[in-house]
Amino acid sequence: MYEPDIEFRNHDNTVNKPAGMFKGVTVSLNNKIIKADLYVTESSGPPIIGRAWLKALGLWPLFKDLDLHIVKNKIDGSFNRAKIRLELKDDAKPIYELARSVPFALKDKIEKELDRLVEEKILEPVEMSEWATPIVPILKPNGDVRLCGAFNGLFKCLYMMYGISSGPGYFQKQIEEVLKNINGVAVVADDVVVTGSDDEEHLRNLDIVLTRLEECGLKGRVNKCEFFKDEVNYLGYKLRDDTITINEEKYRAIVDMKEPENHKELQLLLGKINYYGRLFKDRAKILAPLYNCSNSRIFEWDQNCKEAFERAKIELKSVLVNYNPSLPLKLTCDASPKGLGAYISQPYEDGDRPVAFASTRLTAAQENYSQIDKEAAAIIFGVTKFYDYLFGRKFLLKTDNKPLSRIFSPEKGIPKMATSRLQNWSYFLSAFDYEIEYISTRDNIVADTLSRLPINYVESNDVLETEGRFTYLHYVYSTNITCLNFKAVARETAKNETLSIVKRMVIEGWPDCSLKSWPNELQPYALRKDEIHVEKECLMWGQRVIVPPKLREKVIEKLHESHFGIVKMKSLARSVVWWPNIDKNLEDKSKYCKWCVESKDNPIRMELTPWPWPSQPWQRLHADFAGPYLGQTYLLVIDAYSKWPEIFIMKNISAEATIEKFREMFTTHGLPNHIVTDSGTQFTSDEYKKFLKQLGIKQDFSAPKHPATNGAAENLVKTFKRKLKAIVQSSKVDVKIAIQMFLFSYRTTKHATTNETPANLLFKRELKTPLLLLRPETRYHVESKQYMQKKHFKGSRKENFEEGDVIMAKDFRKHHPEMS
Numbered sequence: 004m005y006e007p008d009i010e011f012r013n014h015d016n017t018v019n020k021p022a023g024m025f026k027g028v029t030v031s032l033n034n035k036i037i038k039a040d041l042y043v044t045e046s047s048g049p050p051i052i053g054r055a056w057l058k059a060l061g062l063w064p065l066f067k068d069l070d071l072h073i074v075k076n077k078i079d080g081s082f083n084r085a086k087i088r089l090e091l092k093d094d095a096k097p098i099y100e101l102a103r104s105v106p107f108a109l110k111d112k113i114e115k116e117l118d119r120l121v122e123e124k125i126l127e128p129v130e131m132s133e134w135a136t137p138i139v140p141i142l143k144p145n146g147d148v149r150l151c152g153a154f155n156g157l158f159k160c161l162y163m164m165y166g167i168s169s170g171p172g173y174f175q176k177q178i179e180e181v182l183k184n185i186n187g188v189a190v191v192a193d194d195v196v197v198t199g200s201d202d203e204e205h206l207r208n209l210d211i212v213l214t215r216l217e218e219c220g221l222k223g224r225v226n227k228c229e230f231f232k233d234e235v236n237y238l239g240y241k242l243r244d245d246t247i248t249i250n251e252e253k254y255r256a257i258v259d260m261k262e263p264e265n266h267k268e269l270q271l272l273l274g275k276i277n278y279y280g281r282l283f284k285d286r287a288k289i290l291a292p293l294y295n296c297s298n299s300r301i302f303e304w305d306q307n308c309k310e311a312f313e314r315a316k317i318e319l320k321s322v323l324v325n326y327n328p329s330l331p332l333k334l335t336c337d338a339s340p341k342g343l344g345a346y347i348s349q350p351y352e353d354g355d356r357p358v359a360f361a362s363t364r365l366t367a368a369q370e371n372y373s374q375i376d377k378e379a380a381a382i383i384f385g386v387t388k389f390y391d392y393l394f395g396r397k398f399l400l401k402t403d404n405k406p407l408s409r410i411f412s413p414e415k416g417i418p419k420m421a422t423s424r425l426q427n428w429s430y431f432l433s434a435f436d437y438e439i440e441y442i443s444t445r446d447n448i449v450a451d452t453l454s455r456l457p458i459n460y461v462e463s464n465d466v467l468e469t470e471g472r473f474t475y476l477h478y479v480y481s482t483n484i485t486c487l488n489f490k491a492v493a494r495e496t497a498k499n500e501t502l503s504i505v506k507r508m509v510i511e512g513w514p515d516c517s518l519k520s521w522p523n524e525l526q527p528y529a530l531r532k533d534e535i536h537v538e539k540e541c542l543m544w545g546q547r548v549i550v551p552p553k554l555r556e557k558v559i560e561k562l563h564e565s566h567f568g569i570v571k572m573k574s575l576a577r578s579v580v581w582w583p584n585i586d587k588n589l590e591d592k593s594k595y596c597k598w599c600v601e602s603k604d605n606p607i608r609m610e611l612t613p614w615p616w617p618s619q620p621w622q623r624l625h626a627d628f629a630g631p632y633l634g635q636t637y638l639l640v641i642d643a644y645s646k647w648p649e650i651f652i653m654k655n656i657s658a659e660a661t662i663e664k665f666r667e668m669f670t671t672h673g674l675p676n677h678i679v680t681d682s683g684t685q686f687t688s689d690e691y692k693k694f695l696k697q698l699g700i701k702q703d704f705s706a707p708k709h710p711a712t713n714g715a716a717e718n719l720v721k722t723f724k725r726k727l728k729a730i731v732q733s734s735k736v737d738v739k740i741a742i743q744m745f746l747f748s749y750r751t752t753k754h755a756t757t758n759e760t761p762a763n764l765l766f767k768r769e770l771k772t773p774l775l776l777l778r779p780e781t782r783y784h785v786e787s788k789q790y791m792q793k794k795h796f797k798g799s800r801k802e803n804f805e806e807g808d809v810i811m812a813k814d815f816r817k818h819h820p821e822m823s
Contacts, residue, residue, distance in 0.1 A: 083220040097133035171395030337450035338377035344453025345385030362453040378404040493540035495551035527583040565748035566729040598729035627716035645764035
């Protein structure tokens, strides 16, 4: 007998250690002989046959270790049976689209997801490519982000990604091949249903499915799996025992439809019923009370109307047909001031027949959407509601909003200046294979009725709710002029006649007329009508605030506060604000600025050979001294990768003082690999060389008599001197504050070389700037809600009394009059 190598646990979790074990005991059952280990315990009782013996003898175990396949993740989830090759058309031309900006709240999640995908060898970085497509981030219900298509940066996809139109069909073919010839198993895309006549057959089928998935490298997610259910919803049907019924969700929008409250709502209901009225008998007899009510001058909803309404809903339910995967599929959507409506249908010989209806009431936030956003929300609601029907196959999307038929068209790119809400929804739709078609409102009676008579329920929808987590409304702020924030923008927008007209058109809808028919002052806005929306009572063009005329000069002053050139001013403005002719206004400001003209530098004489760009931040630093200038001497250091500058005022320029500043800088940012300087005595001293050698930092010098070979530092010195003088003279501040202003502006403005801000490249995040005060903070929303609470609190009142007024006072003492 050998020393036991395992311990057992009883049902009460107490440990039962065997006294010993026999290895390789011969066991026979039904002519089957096996070699197995036998464990001996000190406790009494009948022998127990474990799972290892049961499996070796071919007996079905009472319990199955499903965790092996689903939870423990012993496989990496990589399909190993086949590789997909995307064939391009012979005349295909490479398309390279520039990356779009993503919401700030998603940037960290996207970075983490990209790192994970690279680490798991799902993506592979590449240096260059003829093809590129912007990022498509989709938030999952658990808050994680799913990336569709290519990404912000160049990566090669080693696995099939979301958003490939041929992907679902290829996956369906492969998964059917993996799970074929298993009784009681059906699979559509990644939805697999496993059945059995009893627990034993169910477990047997489940084991076969999980084993095959494991063999081909696939795995499941335990939080998406359901086991031993008496009833499941599958592809729009409810499966239970030996019965298959239609899922009640398909006609919930009909059953729970509220009763009409006026003539208009009743006429909408009758229009919807008549649309499918040809498909059920005795229509005229059933609807007679409703027609009588509709034709009367006074709306009277009596018992006969209620009975006719309920009977009509029953008949509408009977019109529904079962989903047929072999027939084309249509999704029709619409929105009203009250709700969202959608239904899916398929063509038959007697016309289109509905497969399922859906409607939902608008939330308080959605009621404030512009009409185009409400119509878009209806589309997203329909797509998510009928996801099981639509994903993985081609369908026709029908809407009565013409701009959306272009914005959501899969054949056209997303307009860069579309609202952030529409951009996010466009990303979501890009994962589906669809065509979009514009239809007139009179041909959209069914979806229109569903939206105007929605069920008294707000549908929970992750995609619709996600967009509300971010806002692109910015602020403008100045320390030396009146505070300019979104409230001021909203106030001046309301006062301006032109912008008031634009705002009204955005909310109510733009008339369908040519651009030339608009007055000259409205043409720039009409040209962008599909991309302008209202946020917090401010007009927005995409992510940029449309600044009213009265505030534009203040914004220009703020943009030019640090006296940067035209390119940087435009770069900063394009991320925050817009108005007609803004580029010309900025050019004029820079061109005629007295301080900029006086400090303008001479042109460069010769072309330089640039240093190689480092692969990451803080690898190579360039340093130089400037001054004496404005009574001070300065040490300037710049990171070659991020262009992040550091500037120190030096009491003296000895090697000891220089080392002190470098040590201070290294404490904050860490050690670089390489430092480039000129051949000044500070940098050639033994003390400085020893300092760098001890830290393992390589030292290089610029060519003698040719300072341009240390171009990064030299350019920073020139820019610094020029801007420092302009800031000191224009802002009337001392040198220290001027340096702080220069550094802050330089670090938060996109650099002409990298097209990124130094802060973003160094820290992977943007620094908060005064201009970003245009973005409402959470505190504003909380204070707004508290104000509304206070406003609607029943019993609240305000009384103003003046000296000499006669009032009544309540006396709380016993045995005294209550009021006096």
